[in-house]
Amino acid sequence: MRTSIATVSLSGSLTEKLTAASRAGFDGVEIFENDLLASPLTPEEIRARCADLGLSIDLYQPMRDIEAVPADEFNRNLRRARHKFELMRRLGADTVLVCSSVHPLAVDDDALAAYHLRQLADLAQEFGIRVAYEALAWGRHVSTYDHAWRIVEAADHPALGTCLDSFHILSRGSDPKGIESIPGEKIFFLQLADAPLLAMDVLQWSRHYRCFPGQGGFDVAGLVRHVLRTGYDGPLSLEVFNDVFRQAEAGPTAVDALRSLLVLQETLGVTTPPAPVVPTGVAFAELVTPDAEPVSAVLGALGLARTARHRSKPVDLWQQGEARILVNTSGAARRDGTGLAAIGLESPDPTGAARRAEALLAPVLPRRRAPEDAPLDAVAAPDGTELFFCATRRDELPNWRADFTDVEHAAGTPGVQGIDHLALSQPWHHFDEATLFHRSVLGLHAQESVDVADPYGLMRSRAVTNADGSVRIALSVGAAPTDDTVHAQHIALATDDVVAAARRFRDAGGRLLPIPANYYDDLAARYAFADGELETYRELGILYDRDAHGEFRHCYTVTVGRVFFELVQRDGYRGYGAQNAPVRLAAQHAGRPVQ
Ligand SMILES: O=C(O)c1ccc(O)c(O)c1
Ligand SMILES: [Mg+2]
Numbered sequence: 001m002r003t004s005i006a007t008v009s010l011s012g013s014l015t016e017k018l019t020a021a022s023r024a025g026f027d028g029v030e031i032f033e034n035d036l037l038a039s040p041l042t043p044e045e046i047r048a049r050c051a052d053l054g055l056s057i058d059l060y061q062p063m064r065d066i067e068a069v070p071a072d073e074f075n076r077n078l079r080r081a082r083h084k085f086e087l088m089r090r091l092g093a094d095t096v097l098v099c100s101s102v103h104p105l106a107v108d109d110d111a112l113a114a115y116h117l118r119q120l121a122d123l124a125q126e127f128g129i130r131v132a133y134e135a136l137a138w139g140r141h142v143s144t145y146d147h148a149w150r151i152v153e154a155a156d157h158p159a160l161g162t163c164l165d166s167f168h169i170l171s172r173g174s175d176p177k178g179i180e181s182i183p184g185e186k187i188f189f190l191q192l193a194d195a196p197l198l199a200m201d202v203l204q205w206s207r208h209y210r211c212f213p214g215q216g217g218f219d220v221a222g223l224v225r226h227v228l229r230t231g232y233d234g235p236l237s238l239e240v241f242n243d244v245f246r247q248a249e250a251g252p253t254a255v256d257a258l259r260s261l262l263v264l265q266e267t268l269g270v271t272t273p274p275a276p277v278v279p280t281g282v283a284f285a286e287l288v289t290p291d292a293e294p295v296s297a298v299l300g301a302l303g304l305a306r307t308a309r310h311r312s313k314p315v316d317l318w319q320q321g322e323a324r325i326l327v328n329t330s331g332a333a334r335r336d337g338t339g340l341a342a343i344g345l346e347s348p349d350p351t352g353a354a355r356r357a358e359a360l361l362a363p364v365l366p367r368r369r370a371p372e373d374a375p376l377d378a379v380a381a382p383d384g385t386e387l388f389f390c391a392t393r394r395d396e397l398p399n400w401r402a403d404f405t406d407v408e409h410a411a412g413t414p415g416v417q418g419i420d421h422l423a424l425s426q427p428w429h430h431f432d433e434a435t436l437f438h439r440s441v442l443g444l445h446a447q448e449s450v451d452v453a454d455p456y457g458l459m460r461s462r463a464v465t466n467a468d469g470s471v472r473i474a475l476s477v478g479a480a481p482t483d484d485t486v487h488a489q490h491i492a493l494a495t496d497d498v499v500a501a502a503r504r505f506r507d508a509g510g511r512l513l514p515i516p517a518n519y520y521d522d523l524a525a526r527y528a529f530a531d532g533e534l535e536t537y538r539e540l541g542i543l544y545d546r547d548a549h550g551e552f553r554h555c556y557t558v559t560v561g562r563v564f565f566e567l568v569q570r571d572g573y574r575g576y577g578a579q580n581a582p583v584r585l586a587a588q589h590a591g592r593p594v595q
Contacts, residue, residue, distance in 0.1 A: 001270060003261050004058045004237035006030035010250040014039040017250055022053035024254035030059035030237055043090035058235050059189055060088050061097035066120060068106045068113040081120055085127040095130045095188055097163055100139030108141040114155040121160035132163035132188035137172050138203045145169050146178050161188030167195060167210055170218040171202050176226045184231030191239040194218045210240040212260035215432040221267040236261055248429035256433040259361050263440045276443030277353035281470045282419045283344030283390035285491050286326040287563060294560045295327055295338050301510030305412030308404035317404050322418035323493050338561025340489040342386035350377050350389035357441045374398035382430045382437050415501040420494035420568040421472035431477040438464040452581040455589050463576060474576050490564045498553045498569035502540040513556040515541040519583050543580040547573050556584060
């Protein structure tokens with residue numbers, strides 16, 4: 001199907017918006033009136049720019065407060081409409097959106113509304129223009145799609161149809177099944193937006209919190225299914241008013257937007273991109289650092305051993321059990337300190353996984369490798385983390401491990417069994433995009449988002465996982481864009497005895513994050529522990545939580561660069577210790593070196 005996006009969904013000048021929509025691969029745009037008014041380009045120049053960019057202008061919008069108003073007011077509206085239709089002729093746009101009136105003088109009179117819309121359609125027809133009437137969820141007298149349709153039906157004019165907007169329909173809890181009784185050719189336009197399920201004023205909800213389909217809580221695909229049954233063959237057009245997208249860079253937002261429509265069409269069975277290849281484990285996590293020494297000291301104390309070195313690059317493999325951590329000191333390594341740069345995901349079909357990623361607009365990374373290295377497919381996540389699709393122990397497939405040569409090493413200390421989860425902080429304007437990316441590109445399941453209090457802001461966190469929990473990635477975003485505590489990343493290592501692992505770490509010279517005594521007093525009030533248990537936790541800085549599935553004990557190392565480690569003992573527990581995160585964040589702030 002054709003894809004379109006309203007310019008209001010993207011940041012920047014009109015030219016920047018059009019360029020971003022075109023680069024992402026959209027077929028058309030809805031031009032939002034304010035974007036045109038603020039543009040130095042003439043309508044003819046905008047038309048030419050769109051043509052050069054391969055974009056059709058699918059809708060001009062909106063016209064407001066047209067119908068069911070007093071006669072003199074309506075006559076002024078017709079005069080205004082004539083101006084706009086002339087403008088649209090210059091633009092080469094043939095459909096205009098009219099949203100239901102919120103005018104204080106508008107009357108509750110469907111016959112009058114139909115009469116006015118018929119006159120407007122008569123005028124529009126002279127210009128070869130079609131009028132699409134949309135019910136705003138907060139319209140004064142017309143606020144539901146079926147009501148708007150009844151008026152359009154009564155007006156009975158070939159240049160008048162309706163515009164359906166998933167936000168207005170689903171935010172009011174209307175049943176979208178009734179859409180099927182509208183003839184497809186009378187649905188002149190379809191606008192799509194999702195939104196998180198919030199209990200708030202619907203106008204504020206619409207103007208600030210809309211998001212792309214699949215990023216909120218509405219069944220947008222279900223609604224589109226009803227629309228398609230009518231025979232509607234116009235574009236799927238995104239109209240998303242969102243405070244974050246207004247500030248984010250237009251280019252990535254447009255890609256995120258188009259990805260949402262690709263996934264939607266897949267859900268509807270309209271297209272069949274390569275199927276998701278769900279990762280089955282974490283092959284490795286790769287840290288880049290300007291100085292290997294501090295991070296190597298922490299890894300050594302955690303019981304990992306430096307077992308191998310890349311044969312052509314300055315990359316060491318540290319290992320214990322199934323936990324594999326690469327430490328990369330190459331020139332490409334970040335100058336801003338130690339960071340988590342790449343994740344190796346164990347994939348049943350690495351090539352298929354890369355094809356899926358590419359079909360969903362993930363940037364496929366060039367294979368920066370020596371001729372003898374294993375050809376690894378990799379894509380970039382929205383935060384820039386490189387995701388490698390790996391086949392670690394399958395002889396028939398290229399194995400990244402074969403690029404490493406074993407080095408002599410002491411055995412390391414058993415205790416750590418594998419990587420429990422990875423926590424990646426997202427740039428503040430990429431959070432919804434990151435969730436949709438991990439779900440759609442990698443086929444991971446997104447859990448509910450949780451809010452965590454940080455002393456200097458609120459952190460949102462959302463985990464994406466595979467079915468058996470062997471891949472768990474916790475995505476988070478902080479309120480303060482420059483706060484490096486909130487922006488730290490971490491690697492959580494699984495152990496079946498966190499007390500022993502924490503002791504060994506400390507005895508080997510490692511520094512655990514100290515946790516305040518008040519936390520343990522509270523734990524004592526909430527749970528009954530065996531004699532001495534709480535004292536041990538207090539001594540080591542071990543945190544405790546419990547859910548319906550089991551108990552959770554965990555502790556943290558101090559931070560190196562932007563990275564810290566967590567030791568995790570998960571006895572059936574399914575969460576991530578969100579209950580304890582505020583205490584952990586406060587402790588990390590307190591422990592930061594004074595600047
Ligand atoms: O919020 C508004 O005013 C507005 C304008 C045009 C639309 O299509 C819409 O859904 C909302
Ligand atoms: Mg709309």
